[in-house]
Amino acid sequence: MASVAEKVVAGDVRAVARLIRDIDDGMPEVREVLKELYPHTGKAYVIGITGAPGVGKSTLVDQIIAHLRKRDKTVGVLAVDPTSPFSGGAILGDRVRMQRHSMDPGVFIRSMATRGHFGGLTQSTRSAIDVLDAMGKDYILVETVGVGQDEVDVVRSAHTTVIVVIPGMGDDIQAIKAGILEVGDIFLINQADREGSDKTLSDLRLMIEMDQKKYDQGGWKPPILKVQAVFDKGVDEFLEAVDRHAAYLAETTGSLNFRGSRDKVRQELGEMIKARLIEEVLIRLTESGEFDRAIDSIVKGKVDPYTACEELVLPVLAR
Amino acid sequence: MKQKRRVRVMVAKPGLDGHDRGARIIARAYRDAGFEVVYTGLHQTPEEIVEAAIQEDVDMIGLSSLAGAHRYLFPAVVQLLHERGADDIVVCGGGIIPEDDIKRLKAIGVREVFTPGTPLDQIVRWVEQNVTPR
Ligand SMILES: Nc1nc2c(ncn2[C@@H]2O[C@H](COP(=O)(O)OP(=O)(O)OP(=O)(O)O)[C@@H](O)[C@H]2O)c(=O)[nH]1
Ligand SMILES: [Mg+2]
Numbered sequence: 140m141a142s143v144a145e146k147v148v149a150g151d152v153r154a155v156a157r158l159i160r161d162i163d164d165g166m167p168e169v170r171e172v173l174k175e176l177y178p179h180t181g182k183a184y185v186i187g188i189t190g191a192p193g194v195g196k197s198t199l200v201d202q203i204i205a206h207l208r209k210r211d212k213t214v215g216v217l218a219v220d221p222t223s224p225f226s227g228g229a230i231l232g233d234r235v236r237m238q239r240h241s242m243d244p245g246v247f248i249r250s251m252a253t254r255g256h257f258g259g260l261t262q263s264t265r266s267a268i269d270v271l272d273a274m275g276k277d278y279i280l281v282e283t284v285g286v287g288q289d290e291v292d293v294v295r296s297a298h299t300t301v302i303v304v305i306p307g308m309g310d311d312i313q314a315i316k317a318g319i320l321e322v323g324d325i326f327l328i329n330q331a332d333r334e335g336s337d338k339t340l341s342d343l344r345l346m347i348e349m350d351q352k353k354y355d356q357g358g359w360k361p362p363i364l365k366v367q368a369v370f371d372k373g374v375d376e377f378l379e380a381v382d383r384h385a386a387y388l389a390e391t392t393g394s395l396n397f398r399g400s401r402d403k404v405r406q407e408l409g410e411m412i413k414a415r416l417i418e419e420v421l422i423r424l425t426e427s428g429e430f431d432r433a434i435d436s437i438v439k440g441k442v443d444p445y446t447a448c449e450e451l452v453l454p455v456l457a458r
Numbered sequence: 459m460k461q462k463r464r465v466r467v468m469v470a471k472p473g474l475d476g477h478d479r480g481a482r483i484i485a486r487a488y489r490d491a492g493f494e495v496v497y498t499g500l501h502q503t504p505e506e507i508v509e510a511a512i513q514e515d516v517d518m519i520g521l522s523s524l525a526g527a528h529r530y531l532f533p534a535v536v537q538l539l540h541e542r543g544a545d546d547i548v549v550c551g552g553g554i555i556p557e558d559d560i561k562r563l564k565a566i567g568v569r570e571v572f573t574p575g576t577p578l579d580q581i582v583r584w585v586e587q588n589v590t591p592r
Contacts (some may be wrong), residue, residue, distance in 0.1 A: 153544070156515040160592065164463045182495070193579055228489035234510065235499035250496050254464075349587045 144175035146272050152247065155274050162266045173266055179273040181398040182402070183215070186278065187294025187383060189285035190303030194283045195329040197236035198368040199303065205238050206374050207278050213245040213272030217264055219283040219293065220340040229253075233282060247271060253289065260289040262414045265296060265407070295322045296407075298395065299384045301377075303327045304343070306335035320346060323361050325380050331365035340365065359387050420455050433452055465513035468516040470507045471500050472496070473527030480552065481522050487578040490519075491586070504534035509527045512544055518589045523553040528563065531555040548589050552576075 146154035161169045174196075188196050197218065204214050218233035231250035240246040251267065253260050264281060271279050281297060283290035294300050300325035326347070328339050343363050354360040362380050366373030390394050397403040424430040433447040442450075469485045471478050478500050496514045498507065511519050514525045519539075521532055532561050534552050539547055551563065552572040560571045569588065 153512055153542070156513050157592075160515040164591075223489055223561075224492045226492045228492040229494045230489045230497060231494060232497045235497060238498050238502065238506060238510065241506045250514060250562070252464075252494050287460050300579075304515075305576075329514070409556075 142175065143172050144273075147172075147270060148179050148275075149150075153425070155247065155270055156249070158270055162263050162270070163251060165263075169266070171268060174271040174402045176269060178266060180269045181396040181415060183268070183272040183276050183279045184206045184267060184299075184381075184385060184395065185272075185281065185297040186292065186299045187281045187297030188301045189283050189291060189294045189440060190327075190386060191305075192284050193299050193365065194303045194305045196303055197233040198285075199327070199329060199374075200233075200280050201237040201239070201280050202368055202371050202374045203378070204237060204246055206378055207373075208240075208243065208245060212277040213246075213275065214240075215274070215276035215279040216246070216248040216269075217251055217267055217279070217281045218248065218294070219251045219253060219260065219264065219269070219281070221253050221284060227254075245375050247274065247276065261292045261296065261410060264293050274445075280335075283433065288292045291322060291439075298388060298397075299381050301325045301327060304339060305331050306333045306339045324359060325377070326361055326363040327366045327377065328363065329368050329378050332367050332370065336365055343423075359384065420452060423455055424451055465518075465585065465589060465591045466496065466514065466516045467518045467520060467585065467589070468478065468496045468507070468511050468514060469520045469522070470498045470502050470510070471522050472502050472504060472527065473523055474508060478522075480524075483521070483550070484520060484578065484581065488568040488583055488585070491582045493585070503533055504538055507535055508542060508544070509548055511539070512542060515592075516547060517591050518548040518585065520546040521549065521551045523555070524533050525554075528553060528555050528559060530556065532563055532568055533566050540567075546592075547568060550584075552581075 140150070141160060143154055145156060157441050158169065158172060188200060191194055200216060200218070204216065207214050216237065218231070220229055220231045220233060222229045229252035231252060234248055237248055241248065249267065251264065268279055268281065276418055283293050285291055285302070300322050301324045304326065306328060326343055328336050340363055347361055347363065363379055364373055364380060366377060385395060392400050394400070412450055421430070433451055437444050437447055459557050467488055469481050471481050481497070485495045485497050498509070507519065519535065521535060523531065528551055532549070536549055539545055539549065549567065549568050550570040550572070554574060555571055562568060563571055564570055570584060
């Protein structure tokens with residue numbers, strides 16, 4: 140019998156789907172599989188796509204899939220939608236826009252909910268990306284709604300991060316300025332058939348050019364492109380911009396395989412340690428009952444949470 | 459963090475008829491019950507539904523049909539799941555489906571059929587009791 144990892148590398152769709160489920164459900168067994176898969180990763184090109192709700196991200200992903208397939212590239216998609224904070228459930232509706240590709244063996248589409256796991260969305264999506272990578276997909280597209288820090292971090296870990304806006308988003312562009320402008324490698328003004336795209340273009344350009352000094356010193360200057368996802372306009376130009384960004388990355392970092400980049404590995408390992416530590420510490424404290432006892436003490440006013448936290452964590456680390 | 463598995467269901471609308479209001483309403487009820495609901499939209503072929511269900515690793519497929527599509531499309535979904543070795547995925551259906559057809563559908567492996575007017579919380583409870591997340 141082939142191992143799970145062997146099946147994944149061989150492109151077994153069911154094995155891939157189930158492994159991503161186990162990752163999502165936080166099953167500790169997946170770690171062994173991920174270790175085995177690691178040597179098979181680092182080949183895919185990851186594009187992260189984010190933007191406000193309803194700007195057309197999924198429609199765009201659908202068109203990008205079609206264009207990449209024309210170039211004979213295989214594609215994996217992770218479409219992340221928010222978990223309801225009230226019920227813990229989620230409606231994952233991105234797939235509706237991409238369903239025409241579901242019978243194409245060169246395409247694998249998976250919907251994921253943000254859930255609320257401790258390891259963070261970043262950990263689970265990164266593991267899922269590794270799985271699609273090991274499965275042999277040439278490109279991996281990750282869609283998130285650009286609302287929370289988690290969602291933004293997810294697309295940030297991609298090779299190319301794409302921020303999608305629509306015309307007339309004056310206030311939203313202010314919001315972008317505050318948080319996600321720095322992480323955008325390419326800006327897309329989607330729904331450019333609608334009024335106001337020139338204004339949005341000049342607003343964005345103004346903001347991007349504030350960093351002109353950085354570009355003069357050889358930094359990547361994010362292009363701003365107008366697209367019309369539903370009408371399949373501008374997608375080739377977008378992919379050409381991705382190619383240019385990939386070439387820039389290859390030139391400045393030496394390789395597109397982030398496995399070899401100290402900066403990326405530092406970031407990835409740091410996040411992994413953080414997630415693992417939280418998990419291990421919380422499991423131990425929960426199992427020993429210390430966690431609950433500390434909560435009781437705080438509630439009863441016997442101790443302050445700062446002291447309780449210290450008394451819980453330091454001994455675990457010393458063990 | 460070890461967390462308990464969450465139920466994942468797919469709501470699909472095979473066939474060529476009409477709108478997806480019913481599918482959207484049930485999707486919302488499932489979400490409110492804490493399930494993750496993958497929605498695939500209108501006019502799906504059985505092949506597309508099964509492929510999506512496998513890629514999404516859902517525990518159940520809820521099929522809705524208004525205009526008789528259940529007669530050949532529901533059995534086709536069950537058959538294709540079987541061919542793909544995915545019989546563990548529960549199939550249930552909803553829609554205007556005559557009593558005789560319900561019997562026939564259940565005989566070939568559709569686990570439950572909900573006719574119009576079935577209260578949403580009854581459907582949700584059925585899923586909770588009959589669908590175990592792997
Ligand atoms: N006019 C116009 N509408 C578009 C364009 N691209 C997408 N849309 C429409 O925008 C709506 C939302 O599209 P989606 O692709 O679902 O948007 P999204 O950003 O993925 O949405 P969420 O995942 O819910 O955040 C749909 O009705 C699309 O048809 C475009 O270029 N022009
Ligand atoms: Mg979407």
